[in-house]
Amino acid sequence: MLPRGPFSGLLTDLYELTMAAGYVQNRFNARATFELFVRTLPRRRNYLVAAGLEQALDFLENVRFSSEDISYLRGLPFFRHVQSDFFDYLSRFEFTGEVCALPEGTIFFPGEPLLRVTAPIAEAQLVETSLLSILHFQTLIASKAARVTNAASGRPVVEFGSRRAHGVEAGVLAARAAFVGGCEGTSNTYAGRRFGIPVYGTQAHSWIMAHEDEAEAFRDFLSVFPENSTLLVDTYDVRAAVEKIIALGRKPGGVRLDSGDVLTDSLWVRRRLDQAGWHDAQIFASGELDEDRIETLVQSGASIDAFGVGTALSTSADSPNLGVIYKLVEVDLGDTVRNAAKFSQEKITYPGRKQVFRFVEGEGKFSRDVIGLDGESFQGGAPLLVLVMRGGRRLEAPEKDPLAGIERARKRFLADRSGLPEPVLALRAAEPPFPVRYSKQLEELHDQVRQTVAKTARIA
Amino acid sequence: MLPRGPFSGLLTDLYELTMAAGYVQNRFNARATFELFVRTLPRRRNYLVAAGLEQALDFLENVRFSSEDISYLRGLPFFRHVQSDFFDYLSRFEFTGEVCALPEGTIFFPGEPLLRVTAPIAEAQLVETSLLSILHFQTLIASKAARVTNAASGRPVVEFGSRRAHGVEAGVLAARAAFVGGCEGTSNTYAGRRFGIPVYGTQAHSWIMAHEDEAEAFRDFLSVFPENSTLLVDTYDVRAAVEKIIALGRKPGGVRLDSGDVLTDSLWVRRRLDQAGWHDAQIFASGELDEDRIETLVQSGASIDAFGVGTALSTSADSPNLGVIYKLVEVDLGDTVRNAAKFSQEKITYPGRKQVFRFVEGEGKFSRDVIGLDGESFQGGAPLLVLVMRGGRRLEAPEKDPLAGIERARKRFLADRSGLPEPVLALRAAEPPFPVRYSKQLEELHDQVRQTVAKTARIA
Numbered sequence: 004m005l006p007r008g009p010f011s012g013l014l015t016d017l018y019e020l021t022m023a024a025g026y027v028q029n030r031f032n033a034r035a036t037f038e039l040f041v042r043t044l045p046r047r048r049n050y051l052v053a054a055g056l057e058q059a060l061d062f063l064e065n066v067r068f069s070s071e072d073i074s075y076l077r078g079l080p081f082f083r084h085v086q087s088d089f090f091d092y093l094s095r096f097e098f099t100g101e102v103c104a105l106p107e108g109t110i111f112f113p114g115e116p117l118l119r120v121t122a123p124i125a126e127a128q129l130v131e132t133s134l135l136s137i138l139h140f141q142t143l144i145a146s147k148a149a150r151v152t153n154a155a156s157g158r159p160v161v162e163f164g165s166r167r168a169h170g171v172e173a174g175v176l177a178a179r180a181a182f183v184g185g186c187e188g189t190s191n192t193y194a195g196r197r198f199g200i201p202v203y204g205t206q207a208h209s210w211i212m213a214h215e216d217e218a219e220a221f222r223d224f225l226s227v228f229p230e231n232s233t234l235l236v237d238t239y240d241v242r243a244a245v246e247k248i249i250a251l252g253r254k255p256g257g258v259r260l261d262s263g264d265v266l267t268d269s270l271w272v273r274r275r276l277d278q279a280g281w282h283d284a285q286i287f288a289s290g291e292l293d294e295d296r297i298e299t300l301v302q303s304g305a306s307i308d309a310f311g312v313g314t315a316l317s318t319s320a321d322s323p324n325l326g327v328i329y330k331l332v333e334v335d336l337g338d339t340v341r342n343a344a345k346f347s348q349e350k351i352t353y354p355g356r357k358q359v360f361r362f363v364e365g366e367g368k369f370s371r372d373v374i375g376l377d378g379e380s381f382q383g384g385a386p387l388l389v390l391v392m393r394g395g396r397r398l399e400a401p402e403k404d405p406l407a408g409i410e411r412a413r414k415r416f417l418a419d420r421s422g423l424p425e426p427v428l429a430l431r432a433a434e435p436p437f438p439v440r441y442s443k444q445l446e447e448l449h450d451q452v453r454q455t456v457a458k459t460a461r462i463a
Numbered sequence: 464m465l466p467r468g469p470f471s472g473l474l475t476d477l478y479e480l481t482m483a484a485g486y487v488q489n490r491f492n493a494r495a496t497f498e499l500f501v502r503t504l505p506r507r508r509n510y511l512v513a514a515g516l517e518q519a520l521d522f523l524e525n526v527r528f529s530s531e532d533i534s535y536l537r538g539l540p541f542f543r544h545v546q547s548d549f550f551d552y553l554s555r556f557e558f559t560g561e562v563c564a565l566p567e568g569t570i571f572f573p574g575e576p577l578l579r580v581t582a583p584i585a586e587a588q589l590v591e592t593s594l595l596s597i598l599h600f601q602t603l604i605a606s607k608a609a610r611v612t613n614a615a616s617g618r619p620v621v622e623f624g625s626r627r628a629h630g631v632e633a634g635v636l637a638a639r640a641a642f643v644g645g646c647e648g649t650s651n652t653y654a655g656r657r658f659g660i661p662v663y664g665t666q667a668h669s670w671i672m673a674h675e676d677e678a679e680a681f682r683d684f685l686s687v688f689p690e691n692s693t694l695l696v697d698t699y700d701v702r703a704a705v706e707k708i709i710a711l712g713r714k715p716g717g718v719r720l721d722s723g724d725v726l727t728d729s730l731w732v733r734r735r736l737d738q739a740g741w742h743d744a745q746i747f748a749s750g751e752l753d754e755d756r757i758e759t760l761v762q763s764g765a766s767i768d769a770f771g772v773g774t775a776l777s778t779s780a781d782s783p784n785l786g787v788i789y790k791l792v793e794v795d796l797g798d799t800v801r802n803a804a805k806f807s808q809e810k811i812t813y814p815g816r817k818q819v820f821r822f823v824e825g826e827g828k829f830s831r832d833v834i835g836l837d838g839e840s841f842q843g844g845a846p847l848l849v850l851v852m853r854g855g856r857r858l859e860a861p862e863k864d865p866l867a868g869i870e871r872a873r874k875r876f877l878a879d880r881s882g883l884p885e886p887v888l889a890l891r892a893a894e895p896p897f898p899v900r901y902s903k904q905l906e907e908l909h910d911q912v913r914q915t916v917a918k919t920a921r922i923a
Contacts, residue, residue, distance in 0.1 A: 010631075013656050016623070016652070017652050017663060018666055019664075021684075022669070025683060025684055035669075062631075132625050132634075140628075143629075165476060166476070166592050166595035167595065167787065169600045169628065169629035169778070170632050171522075172633065174592075192473040192475055193474045193475075195477070196535040203477060204479075209803075210485065212794075212804075213491070213803065215801070226488075227488045228481060228541065231541060314784045318629075323783030331673060345668055345672060
């Protein structure tokens, strides 16, 4: 279930609110630019897939502080000395900033901004936590789905992971992100209704177990769903179950294998279905699958027509988070513009408003990316970040048909994936990784800011 | 943000709806019992902490099918042959069943039901996906928090992970579950307002970076929050930052270290703060911490008063999911009661309605658990599952003060944790694990069901 706006402004880390109070009370009237990007790739990953922008923009358009929210903050002992100016500010709060972003479905790499926010500094700060949370999760899942669907080599993959996603909302949004990342559909019925994503699913072991007899369970199911039913055959014994279905004499849409030696069983089942003349009855595999098991099954010649992937996909089990951050890169004080960067021991960031430029070779293959300053241009380098919001309002209203936007994202992803060099598509880490470098201008600005910071004794 | 009811009945896997349609259309009028339990422990884990029951019961009381939900289903080609009886059934749908559960905060082990649902079979089936999703997530996070807070050996731990939790709702509920698992509070301000959980947080690197001068950034923050401010000292150079704070001459509540060599820095900072006479200024550590790093820091004698733990906690990074399942154990057909179990190759389940009995030794230490049949009793074995819902209504209304229930859960967890044997509390796998066995009656029932299933030729 997705909450619709308004979204509470308290959906944020407390320190965003203390900093906002500090900016308002100290009349620190700057316009700040923050960039949201992923610091490094998870182990064995070579690329990321942008997703969740639609929900991020929903949030920005609809985040408000209710009087209940404000009373709660006023009542916190830590806010005791904060003047009422700040609470008045919150009561009028709307996000009024400008947002540039990678369109959903875009393949991107570490260091490349997925989103860039320019707004009065308190506003830009207050929305940090939710922007991160919304974009991180769908990007995480779309990026995982990209691996899973690539491993399936063209066989359809259906997302089955709602039950172990991180809560009900996560289940719905995992379905959306998995679709962007190339899945054919989902078992999450609400995601079907809400986003128009195709839904799949037939029966669980409990259906078989509830019946005295397995054959009766199959027959009773076919009586209600005579077309395209996929019957689950591993509750007791796969081969016995398939024989019972054949004995019923009614061709199902397919059968599902959910445990055991799926490779061997799939070959045996295919042979028996073919012998029964049911060449178009499909074999569907599920049960603790992930991209590695799918790759192995496909390469071993398993006779599987489609895959259902649950927990590994909906929790991105091999890497359940990305090192995504939201960093201040520019402070515009009206009279001066200061570029900001962080130079602490391990966590260096680059200053300045950036743009990502992608270079494509003759055959449509991506050759390299350059992270440059906004306003730079490079022959043959297409800029990826586009302006999506101005004055706190989307440039394009969300489409009436929610599926249209997601399908466009999915197409963009599939097109981008076809541009990736082969080693980058593999499940293991590509060596060398896809080449991404900073532009000369950006490197120069970085050195310059470092020197300024050092001079003003901000670094030892 | 938590959606309040009604919850859409479509928040479920499509196969729950096809099975429900099958039961309704075939007039399969059975009362079924399903049990929700975790099959095995993640690697390096020794116990689990029950959490999320409050939200699960909210869901059960408020799940409904809107006319929009029903029109959507009617429009699915797969449902073309389903008769209107089923859609009428959905339009009147309410959960009317009985629920037994482990109270939140209870420590439990694999195989032990966390929740037991008895209801008309279609109802019990339709709520499966959301019950799993709700209970899985909070149990996952509370169980992770238990490790983190145990590693901190009494030092407070604050949950900081909203930004990388799996979406906005997951951030709020991770805060709740982390509190049940022993955290002192959270940075998630909405969780503070909604559940009354204590909130913490002061400033980010962006606050420092937005100011021309680090000392000015500290001073300006203290002017708004003069009491108990925790100043972030690692933006540029920890030692230089601490000197600037001392030079300001205003004692902060504490300082926060977020990167670098936290052990060495903490010892240096403690010495300098003490030299300044600021013995009660605290040192707070954060930045990619998890239970292992905290254990190392504590055992190395780091001078840290409190920890902030983010991503590792809010995504349960070492194990982002549990093998939680919801299995049919009994079918009551009115005239006969059938015990159900699954005997497929790898995934065997036990039949019958179960209860968990916990045995406690002289000094209050837990010695073993027995999973028996409901109705069994054992001298010295306290039953853990309690009846929480009858006729689809909670036995106890949720408390006016939401914190009261969560605090009770937290106390229960802390009491249970003090009952665990030392090796079970460790961060590594206990060898042998905490002893849990099935009762003799349950083993006998299991054998009997297996024989029946074999006889009716359901297993080869």
